[in-house]
Amino acid sequence: MSKPARESASTPSGRPARSRPSAKRPPVVRAVDLRVGYAGAPVCAPVSFSLPAGKIMALVGPNGAGKSTVLRAVLGLLEPLSGTVQVLGRAVDERAVAYRAQVASVLDDDAWFPALTVSEHLYLTARGHGVADAEEEVDELLEEFGLADHAHALPTALSSGQRRRLLLAAGLVRPRSLLVLDEPEQRLDVAMRGHLADRLNAEKVAGGSVLLATHDPQLLAAVADRAVLVGDTSGTLSVDDAVEALQPGVL
Amino acid sequence: MSASAAGAEPERWWEADPADLQHEAQDLGDPLEPAVGPEELTAFPAARSIRRYTVAVARQRSGAGVGELLGDVYYAVIMIAIGFGLALGVAGQLTSTAAPVAAAGTGASLPAVVAVGLVALAGVVLTLAGRLGPVGLGGAEATWWLGLPVERRGLVRPASRRIPLVAAAAGALVAGILDGGLLDDAGIGHVLRIAAAAALVCAGVVLLAGLAQSWRGNRLAVVVGDVIVAVSPVIAVLAVVGGWQMDGLPDAPLPVLLVGAVVVLLLAVALDRRLGSIQGRSLRESGSVAAQAAGALASMDSRELGRVLTDRVAKQRRRRSWRMRLVRGPGSAIVAADLVVLVRSPRHLVQVVVAALLPALVVTTPQLAGTLGVLVAIVGGGYVAMLATGEGARRAEMAPVLDRLLPLGAEQVRRLRLIVPGVVMLGWAVVAFGTIGLWRGDLALWLVLGVLTTPVWAGGALRTAYRPAPDWGGNLVSTPMGALPTGVAAVLARGPDVVVLGMVPAIIALVIGSVPPAVLTAQLLVSVIAARVGSSASTKTLMERLTDASAAPTAPAGGALR
Numbered sequence: 001m002s003k004p005a006r007e008s009a010s011t012p013s014g015r016p017a018r019s020r021p022s023a024k025r026p027p028v029v030r031a032v033d034l035r036v037g038y039a040g041a042p043v044c045a046p047v048s049f050s051l052p053a054g055k056i057m058a059l060v061g062p063n064g065a066g067k068s069t070v071l072r073a074v075l076g077l078l079e080p081l082s083g084t085v086q087v088l089g090r091a092v093d094e095r096a097v098a099y100r101a102q103v104a105s106v107l108d109d110d111a112w113f114p115a116l117t118v119s120e121h122l123y124l125t126a127r128g129h130g131v132a133d134a135e136e137e138v139d140e141l142l143e144e145f146g147l148a149d150h151a152h153a154l155p156t157a158l159s160s161g162q163r164r165r166l167l168l169a170a171g172l173v174r175p176r177s178l179l180v181l182d183e184p185e186q187r188l189d190v191a192m193r194g195h196l197a198d199r200l201n202a203e204k205v206a207g208g209s210v211l212l213a214t215h216d217p218q219l220l221a222a223v224a225d226r227a228v229l230v231g232d233t234s235g236t237l238s239v240d241d242a243v244e245a246l247q248p249g250v251l
Numbered sequence: 252m253s254a255s256a257a258g259a260e261p262e263r264w265w266e267a268d269p270a271d272l273q274h275e276a277q278d279l280g281d282p283l284e285p286a287v288g289p290e291e292l293t294a295f296p297a298a299r300s301i302r303r304y305t306v307a308v309a310r311q312r313s314g315a316g317v318g319e320l321l322g323d324v325y326y327a328v329i330m331i332a333i334g335f336g337l338a339l340g341v342a343g344q345l346t347s348t349a350a351p352v353a354a355a356g357t358g359a360s361l362p363a364v365v366a367v368g369l370v371a372l373a374g375v376v377l378t379l380a381g382r383l384g385p386v387g388l389g390g391a392e393a394t395w396w397l398g399l400p401v402e403r404r405g406l407v408r409p410a411s412r413r414i415p416l417v418a419a420a421a422g423a424l425v426a427g428i429l430d431g432g433l434l435d436d437a438g439i440g441h442v443l444r445i446a447a448a449a450a451l452v453c454a455g456v457v458l459l460a461g462l463a464q465s466w467r468g469n470r471l472a473v474v475v476g477d478v479i480v481a482v483s484p485v486i487a488v489l490a491v492v493g494g495w496q497m498d499g500l501p502d503a504p505l506p507v508l509l510v511g512a513v514v515v516l517l518l519a520v521a522l523d524r525r526l527g528s529i530q531g532r533s534l535r536e537s538g539s540v541a542a543q544a545a546g547a548l549a550s551m552d553s554r555e556l557g558r559v560l561t562d563r564v565a566k567q568r569r570r571r572s573w574r575m576r577l578v579r580g581p582g583s584a585i586v587a588a589d590l591v592v593l594v595r596s597p598r599h600l601v602q603v604v605v606a607a608l609l610p611a612l613v614v615t616t617p618q619l620a621g622t623l624g625v626l627v628a629i630v631g632g633g634y635v636a637m638l639a640t641g642e643g644a645r646r647a648e649m650a651p652v653l654d655r656l657l658p659l660g661a662e663q664v665r666r667l668r669l670i671v672p673g674v675v676m677l678g679w680a681v682v683a684f685g686t687i688g689l690w691r692g693d694l695a696l697w698l699v700l701g702v703l704t705t706p707v708w709a710g711g712a713l714r715t716a717y718r719p720a721p722d723w724g725g726n727l728v729s730t731p732m733g734a735l736p737t738g739v740a741a742v743l744a745r746g747p748d749v750v751v752l753g754m755v756p757a758i759i760a761l762v763i764g765s766v767p768p769a770v771l772t773a774q775l776l777v778s779v780i781a782a783r784v785g786s787s788a789s790t791k792t793l794m795e796r797l798t799d800a801s802a803a804p805t806a807p808a809g810g811a812l813r
Binding site: 113 | 285286287288292293305312390391396397399401
């Protein structure tokens with residue numbers, strides 16, 4: 001965490017973006033009348049949105065509105081009740097190696113290999129994605145997320161906020177075109193929330209796309225290009241409107 | 252919008268246009284070229300290296316070497332062998348000493364009953380395989396492995412082999428014990444061949460469940476398995492009515508076993524090829540269920556085990572809400588809630604019916620129609636039925652907040668929770684003891700005895716449902732089964748203790764074959780006590796309560812207790 005926020009013109013790893021210009025690529029995520037829910041019962045109104053490369057879109061809505069459920073459908077962890085969702089121009093199929101190589105996600109998972117240390121969890125992720133210089137990447141992220149002193153600790157010995165940082169680091173230690181985050185601000189202190197915002201802005205400058213669910217108006221205002229309202233009614237909102245919607249008593 | 256238009260970014264890029272989907276689906280960039288992240292990439296590692304890395308680190312940190320691993324395997328094999336031998340010996344001893352009271356000429360033969368039992372076993376294996384996956388990755392493996400761009404088949408392969416192997420071992424053990432211990436001696440070769448056949452069938456059944464999971468999810472295996480289990484008692488009744496006679500279980504010649512082995516091998520290969528097709532969500536759900544079931548077994552929490560194996564695989568559907576018109580107050584709300592829980596669990600209703608038919612099966616099977624068989628049918632069958640009736644109380648124990656919302660004391664709530672188990676077990680008792688009455692004569696007396704045992708079952712159901720989990724945070728004692736918390740036996744005995752002690756008069760009647768008035772009187776008294784103990788809100792064991800009583804200060808002579 002002691003490392004300053006990266007320059008906004010560089011990629012998160014400090015290297016220039018290697019992707020093609022966003023206008024030549026298909027939307028990274030495209031949802032059309034996407035209806036999600038459980039047991040055949042929708043949890044929210046159908047949502048439609050399009051997220052091109054180099055943009056950040058936020059899902060906003062009250063608790064239980066269905067934001068996480070929409071994210072799970074985008075990640076292929078839940079079959080949509082109806083409608084379509086495409087990632088990188090193809091119907092979501094998380095069984096495809098190409099999908100897993102492109103889509104990183106940080107959900108609220110709290111499962112750890114009991115014998116693997118903090119750094120070993122990151123090595124596993126980095127090497128599993130073919131990162132050549134895993135040591136450098138892992139060390140950099142440990143420092144950045146304030147986990148360097150805990151590199152050799154078991155995750156179960158960390159606080160919940162530190163475990164959250166570890167999950168975020170794992171999402172960033174690997175290559176990706178789309179980063180899906182479910183309320184990434186949860187359990188982070190104010191400084192780390194600010195750093196997270198810088199990190200996400202650097203992500204989109206580098207050509208990456210971010211789809212996140214959030215309740216944090218400051219994070220929303222700092223990073224999002226557009227928002228999608230999820231709930232009984234749905235639709236796209238400007239960031240200002242979304243920030244307004246997140247104020248107490250509005251949603 | 253037209254996202255694919257070269258040049259400037261579309262004005263309203265966030266709007267999704269269905270008309271563009273087909274066009275853009277063909278406008279793919281290189282799917283393996285991520286936009287951001289570390290620049291220098293190598294080829295993705297093999298799945299095996301991911302597994303090996305994880306296991307190697309864990310093994311290194313645990314300090315356990317190959318020697319310890321071999322020691323564990325050796326110990327497990329020896330324990331299984333000893334258990335198998337003991338079971339064979341006990342079964343043989345029982346069949347030789349507990350001669351049937353009346354070898355009726357009608358009914359099914361024992362081998363026919365065992366054959367039906369083996370069919371039911373296959374059903375149990377299939378439904379369990381469906382409930383546990385059978386292929387799954389849970390916990391850390393699901394979180395940290397499934398997102399990696401490595402060949403999924405290689406990650407899942409060891410997990411896909413685990414349950415078929417366990418099922419094969421369990422099938423071989425059960426079939427071997429039944430054939431070698433319960434049926435007439437047909438030679439060790441016959442026993443081994445039957446055990447091998449059962450192992451192949453069980454492994455094959457699990458592999459079929461795995462194939463079904465790779466296509467349609469695991470619900471199909473659960474339903475088919477449940478149907479087989481439910482149909483088995485019907486087959487048994489038909490066997491009894493039709494007087495199905497068998498001299499022994501049909502032999503499984505070596506060529507048949509070889510063909511079976513080839514089929515199982517082919518199924519295994521087919522499943523292996525389909526492993527990459529299993530959806531990640533299916534792997535996660537199955538892995539989660541299996542991990543929780545294993546945890547419940549390890550911590551000896553039968554309530555959690557039952558919940559995991561039922562709730563997590565229950566078909567998620569909306570039910571029509573009852574308006575609860577009969578509810579007139581908190582008391583009737585408790586009874587109505589228990590009733591709804593039971594009625595909405597067909598598995599438990601089938602469990603009660605099957606348990607009620609057990610005595611009929613025993614008394615109509617000449618080799619079983621003896622004192623021992625009837626005892627097992629009444630006590631064992633009653634216990635199985637009793638467990639089904641405690642579902643409402645079990646759920647209330649897991650979520651006590653709902654009971655606390657009602658203006659009722661804990662003791663009062665438990666007394667009300669006796670009603671549904673009592674009514675259901677009354678029905679069971681009428682059928683079960685009525686069967687014994689028809690078999691022994693004096694139908695009315697046996698029916699009265701059965702009715703009098705009802706409070707015992709209801710008390711046992713409640714005591715079982717409300718028993719606390721073993722305290723793993725307290726002192727542990729080292730046992731041959733590993734470290735166990737002190738008092739675990741006392742915890743596990745809560746429920747069965749009331750049944751065993753409360754059924755003593757009825758057991759005496761079953762042993763002597765008649766129902767003297769003194770037995771009825773004793774049963775009445777014991778039943779009242781059993782219901783009282785079963786509905787007690789005290790969580791202490793009998794020994795703890797006795798200890799407390801002896802440690803209580805006594806009143807000084809001539810003075811008030813201070």
